Amino acid sequence: MSTPPPHPRASVETPRPSANGLRLRARRVSRDVRGAGRVLNGISVDVPPGQLTVIAGSSGAGKTVLLQTLAGLSAPTEGEVLHDGAQPGPPGPEFGFVPQEDIIHRELPLRRTLVYAAGLRMPPGTPAGTVLETVEQVLDTLGLAERAETPVRALSGGERKRASIAVELLTRPRVLFLDEPTSGLDPVTGAALLRTLRALAEDGTTVVLTTHVLADLLRADQIVFLSSGGEVAYAGEPAALCEAFGVGTVEEVYEAVAGGVRVERAGPDDIGPADSPSPSRRPAPVGALRQWTLLTRRGTALMLHNRLSVAVLAGSPVMIVAMFAVLFRAGAFDRAAPDPGSTAMIMFWIAFGAFFFGLTYGLLQICTELPVLRREWLAGLRIGPYVASKLTTMLPVLAVADALLLIVLRALDRLPAAGWDTYGSLFASSVLASAAALALGLLASAAVSEPGQATLMLPLLCFPQVLFSGAFVPVPRMTVAGQAISWAMTNRWAFEALGSGVGLASLWRAGGSPSGPPLLESYGDSFGHPASRGWLVLAGFALLFLAWTWAVLVRKCRDGAARSRSGR
Template sequence: MTQRVKKAGDILRDVSLDLLPGQLTAIAGSSGAGKTVLLETLAGLRTPAQGVVLHDGSRPGPAGPEFGLVPQEDIIHRELPLGRTLRYAAGLRMAPGTPPAVVDEAVTAALGTLGLSRRTGVPVGSLSGGERKRASIAVELLTRPRVLFLDEPTSGLDPVTGADLMRTLRTLAGQGTTVLVTTHTPADLAVCDQVVFLSPHGTPAYTGPAAGLCAAFAVPSVEEVYGAVAAGARVAAEPLGELTRPETETRAAAPLVRLGAGTLRQWALLTRRGAETLLRNRLSVAVLVGSPVMIVAMFAVLFRAGAFDPRSPDPGSSAMILFWIAFGAFFFGLSDGLLQICTELPVLRRERLAGMRLGPYVASKLTVMLPVLAVADAVLLAVLRALDRLPTADWPTYGSLFVTSVLASAAALALGLLASAAVREPGQATLMLPLLCFPQVLFSGAFVPVPRMAWAGRAISWAMTPHELAGGS
């Protein structure tokens, strides 16, 4: 396999290297030198501004079937047991119609290779940092990639755990997988075949055998190489030479044909995984159950009984009750949607590269969350009616109110999913909650009548969910 990069934007300059089958290569250098950019360019995720990347003589596409990519973040759900996580990943990546026995065999083999066979039933969140990193690698090994790219796999690990992980990668390379890692840890370089050491300007200061790195710069330790490179030292590329491992060990394993699951199968797998992840997350369950209970309790205390009694009509109270019911339905959907995507962005990005489609992903979110929201809306209406906070009416009337509430929740859920996809972390999504709720209250017409609003306010009010629900009811 030949891979060459001449330039990637303004970050990398004059980079050229060859990676051989069954070789472990490290990309090292100071922060900002372009290590991750080089890794992503070699993996086909970035197109170089100049030069070309070739894999077996052909240009790579994003996340081709022969590649495995492990970013710095975990690419597995922490709520699920390790074995279940890998089975879902295998179902999404393997060809349609793959027998369950083949999936189980791939999962067992990946866990065995990474030394995780005894941790199959343990939730990923309960694994140690090193075990979670190996679990992410196990996901990539499910389809037997010929090339494995890892972005700082030992970052955040203690020296012993990091060294153990590098020995695991050394074993994978010995079994025929070409492994490329970026690293900040000097000790990682000792187990590698080749080192590409980048200068702060993104040019290779050294490309050659790991054993010759210190000698090339005439320094006694790898740590001092960093100082020499920062001072501007640079040596010519050295030939790697022949690998000394036996030919039987360096022969690459034949990759599985990875066509990916079809649209319906992806939706079914993602729906099952989403539901299981939700039910296994105690905090999510507490929020889903607790929010409707608290809101219903507050409404029961806030509204007086008999507000809709025709013998003593109170139009102001009646309108306000309808407004807060509408807002409650909106709040259920928005709060449930805001954390659905941003909490699993690393998983989503990696699975998108592996062939997951956005349509089945979004549909799975709606499939899981809409029944939950429908139950919350039904409980809200039923409890308020039982406590005489709503008027006596026939089933069609309440059916219409329920359907309208569910539609309001669904619209808010869609807004929450959109906002969740626009932010990078849960903390940012939490800040979005009041920002999205405030316009619903301000422009709904419950506090300032719509006719008294400025023309811009009147136009905005028609898009507000509580306005539509309360007005329609």
Template sequence: MGVPVRKVAMTATGLTTRVRHKGTYKTLLDGVSLSLESNSLVAVVGPSGSGKSTLLRALTGYQPADEGEVLCGGRNLYEHFAELRRRIGLVPQDDILHTQLTVRTALRYAARLRFPRDTSQAERDRRVEEVLDELGLAHRADNRVTALSGGQRKRVSVALELLTKPSLLFLDEPTSGLDPGLDRQVMQMLRDLADDGRTVVVSTHSVANLGLCDRLLVLAPGGRAAYFGPPGEALAFFGRTHWADVFEDFDRHPEREAEPEPVVARRDVPTLAAPAVSVMQRPPAPQRWGSQLLTLVRRNCSVIAADRGHVWLMVALPVLLGVLSMAVPAQYGFLPASQAGVDLAACAPNFNADAQCVLLVLAIGACLTGTANSVRELVQERVIYQRERATGLSRSAYVVSKIVVLGAITAVQGLVVAGIGLWGRRLPGHGLVISSSVAELVAVVVVLAVTSMMLGLIISALVRTAEKTMPLLVLATLVQVMCSGAVFPLFNQAGLAQLSWLSPSRWAVAAQAATIDLSRIGPPAEAGRPGLVDPLWTHTAAQWGLDVGVLVALGVAGVAVVTVLLRRHEPVVMRRR
């Protein structure tokens, strides 16, 4: 009886990747070549920094190699990524789903985003249940992901990738942080997935369960392939009895040239058949932009609602800030100070010095509320976005979904802050543009809160870790306070005045100051020059419209900035789409 012939699921030839580091180029992968057989489990091991994750990104198209090619079904993966991406599943080290949701809910949202537009809901739900059964998660389907063990959470991440039935599944360090028992469970799960007809490639630091694999790739420092063959013969090839000795040799002699795949005589090693060149097929129609937007909005709402502590914080924060605003004493509200019984010719007029303080506190409340809502939103789900982007998610639909949900929440919070802060105050009888001065003042606070929310999204898209967002939240709020024009005059300071135009609070305070005619009822900017007033505070409808118009324009510009910044964190093959 002859040895069964296995087809090659993927072939990589001469993969080389370099990055610029401190003025020189550092090689991460150095001419790596390998063939991945169908229905096999392949492990990639090596010391830290040997290029395991870089290799997986090159094989999946996330980060194409600088040199070499990857063929999948006879086609170049980098050139035909849009058609081939459905064949490839990638499970990164971090979770690729929202842990606040239940397992079934998270998978259903993923199915709505990933399945072709002509797939019915019944078909999607049926596939979700099939994957849950296949991975032994049916009894945990209604549990939140956060309530699962490390091994079970990794199963859920794998389940997410199996929804679209990929023929190639790549996992980056799936056993990292797991105890030996869970390590073996995960590796056995991958063995079962390979036996069911998939090609599974796993990078790992653990060498305890390599015997479950069909092939083993060992990477040496510098990204060189030191060994590619049966795992049972690897130690003998290196002349060692323990893997610790092999890795220690790598550390001691990093400059030693790596050997190609060893020539070993094994009767059970199958002969590899050449990959069949498949006919170019049109990829299934992706979900429409509107459908993606609706799914993302619903998922965002579900994620927020699932975290009750966060919901209570969002309710309490604007109330507390509004109460603090209301606590600011303002005897005359937003009206001129009473001058009854005063001889205006004999003494200086009285001014309403408290109105400016109230406007400042309202601005602080709006800025802090809006920015706090969004400053962690993008960075905390970056890995999820990267994976969904690679599967066809629209960048603009993702951004708009965040704006819709967070904008609605922030607008309500701004309404609460302004409503409480203005409660019982003496206000002008009419606004400049809106008949009610109360509505005009509240509208400006709401717009400022939403624009500050966009500032928070910019910060979240800019930073690389969530830990950096809190210091930047404090800094952004402080900058907006100082640039508001309510702490000290800005209009008469060249350079600083123009720089403050980039701050949303500058225009929001100016619009409110225009509504109540603060230049007239408040104290002058300089005691000796009563005629020196802030031009952005002019009590006219045109000036109010300009102030609010610039404030809105800053928010719109923020949308463009967030969209551009998100592109930096996407797979390279998706950045042009």
């Protein structure tokens, strides 16, 4: 006989003190949504601290919009929302919000995922032992202790939902908002999760959730039932719900509300005066350097645990080297009998290989985890360390790939016998080309809304880099418009820096091939500048793309939260 899966425990066993729950009040709140009109209409509710409040109603009644408005994530069009008598402040570690989508990465084991999340949320200087103890308590509370070493991707849908809740419980929030947490759970697991949420409320945390599950209504301390017009049809205790509508079941309550029935309730002006703002000491935020370190470590772990990423990382350089071996003959750089056309193409494909590595590695770095980023931003994550961590996670891998490519090409005699200065220049050009391409990939990943769109960006970004690189059509032979476009192509500057570093101009001019001088004339001064010129341009592009990525992500996070937070 199989052992039944563990369910969330009905009590919260923790030595930490009870939470000082937040009191929420909405006064005559209305909310307009673009394309949907007025979704909330004159809502006034009071959510006492330390209670479990359920927001119910039919689909389209505005439950999620009300939840976000009460949380302070979206500003009401009319009216006001108060947290402990004051305007909602910036969310932080004491604020918990669990949306419908997953807010954790799926590649790592659950315990390790929570340890990284705790490091980003818990106060600076928290001992590692305390972090681990907190993680173990949360796992035990939610019935996930036996799944601690299981990769998140292998958890069931209900277990992943509990894992998302576990992230929020790490900092013992004063208020916890959940958007349909029991959706998709079996009745037993859903009931156990509600008991856990009630236990959190009894311990002091204010818990507010939306639901479609009828049984959830009867397990709450308070029900806010919305009509299809975004108005409060009922606000009160679950025990009085059916009696208030004169029906016998919760299903009949839904039918009555759909028919336009509303129960008399306290009007907006009947709710008592707002509480005096109570001082709340916010914990010190995790510093930018600490965030960058944790994010780099987590990014490296995620990359190594993703089999597809490892396969791409290992396979891309092998593929490029194989193409070089098939396309080009050995000895193209022999000064006695060089092959000028092949030398130019070898430099181009090294440049494009570095570009392709960087772009493909960057394209899926952000769009696949945007919900996670948005939630962590609300918890205090800075966008700057996040973007920097992507660079420091991927650039060392790209540098190794570039170095291996140069080493193998030299071993195959596709590059000249030269000193450390030449190969140092080639390596620097390749790494900076990869860095600029990686930054461009991150920008594209930040700009799109889903991975499929990022995949479509790959050819759109690659084709101009090939056509306007100056390799197939030398820059001096382009039209004025083409020359202007080529200035914006990182591949042009990588190609010219590589050609300058390997000495193409002198090889073509003084080598033993009669085609060298005419080819040099067609390329003009493309290789007449020091390689450092290309390095500066590539570094500038990398910084520009990273800054642009930062700006796009800040805008997306602010739009996602519908509220600006200065300094992040």
